[in-house]
Amino acid sequence: MLKVGLTGGIGSGKSIVAKAFEMLGVPVYVSDIEAKRLMNTSSDVRKKLTARFGEDVYSLKGDLNRKRLADIVFNDSKALSDINSIVHPAVREDFKVWSDKHAHLSYVIQESAILFDTGLYRNFDKIITVSAEEEIRIQRVMKRDSSSRELVQKRIANQLPDVERIQKSDFVIYNNNELILPQIVLIDKEIRSIG
Numbered sequence: 001m002l003k004v005g006l007t008g009g010i011g012s013g014k015s016i017v018a019k020a021f022e023m024l025g026v027p028v029y030v031s032d033i034e035a036k037r038l039m040n041t042s043s044d045v046r047k048k049l050t051a052r053f054g055e056d057v058y059s060l061k062g063d064l065n066r067k068r069l070a071d072i073v074f075n076d077s078k079a080l081s082d083i084n085s086i087v088h089p090a091v092r093e094d095f096k097v098w099s100d101k102h103a104h105l106s107y108v109i110q111e112s113a114i115l116f117d118t119g120l121y122r123n124f125d126k127i128i129t130v131s132a133e134e135e136i137r138i139q140r141v142m143k144r145d146s147s148s149r150e151l152v153q154k155r156i157a158n159q160l161p162d163v164e165r166i167q168k169s170d171f172v173i174y175n176n177n178e179l180i181l182p183q184i185v186l187i188d189k190e191i192r193s194i195g
């Protein structure tokens, strides 16, 4: 079974592309959802997060306070690297357990915005990048999250530029005005022919 990474900057369209692969029968592990699940459920992760960032990164009910944590880590690069070093090993381990359950298939996908930023890309046999122009991404995310241009630009500044992701990828899906489904069907066919 091949392990395929799916990446792209914020607002590039990874989630939509991931859904299309799922429709083709490919299991997709969505890293940010699973990371948040682990931050809520793993006592080890929880202990490390509160030790580093304070008790108030969880609400009184015990849920992860995403807004509080985002305010901390997206304004301080040391804090971002610290949260990464707490959460990413747990995600890596969880992905391994998950992917072992699908060992009979020809491939599975792990979706993450920050595959290249974190070194996670080394775990994959093939990597797909979803690419869209920055202004289009900003507009999409402002609309999707009702967030400000400044906030989206700040998130973009924390990530690698598209050109670097593309250089390091095996496949690129362009999601400006292009149709994405034909691109996805072709890539699926090619990966199945290898796996």
Ligand SMILES: CC(C)(COP(=O)(O)OP(=O)(O)OC[C@H]1O[C@@H](n2cnc3c(N)ncnc32)[C@H](O)[C@@H]1O)[C@@H](O)C(=O)NCCC(=O)NCCS
Residues within 6 Å of the ligand: 009, 010, 011, 031, 032, 035, 065, 066, 067, 069, 070, 073, 080, 083, 084, 087, 088, 091, 112, 113, 114, 155, 158, 159
């Ligand atoms: C700080 C958190 C709780 C904020 O959650 P929130 O729901 O407000 O934002 P969300 O997760 O959707 O992130 C918004 C965007 O920021 C970017 N982003 C998220 N984590 C990171 C990171 N570690 N480095 C750079 N960019 C990041 C992504 O492009 C994402 O689309 C969350 O982003 C988080 O826990 N990040 C650290 C863990 C992580 O790396 N998760 C990503 C997948 S492993």
Ligand SMILES: Nc1ncnc2c1ncn2[C@@H]1O[C@H](COP(=O)(O)OP(=O)(O)OP(=O)(O)O)[C@@H](O)[C@H]1O
Residues within 6 Å of the ligand: 008, 009, 010, 011, 012, 013, 014, 015, 016, 017, 113, 140, 141, 144, 175, 176
């Ligand atoms: N081709 C497209 N045409 C119009 N809207 C699109 C297109 N692709 C994506 N979108 C919309 O843009 C927004 C961002 O797409 P999506 O959520 O898939 O991005 P993402 O890469 O997963 O972002 P993030 O890194 O924030 O999770 C969504 O609201 C989505 O519906």
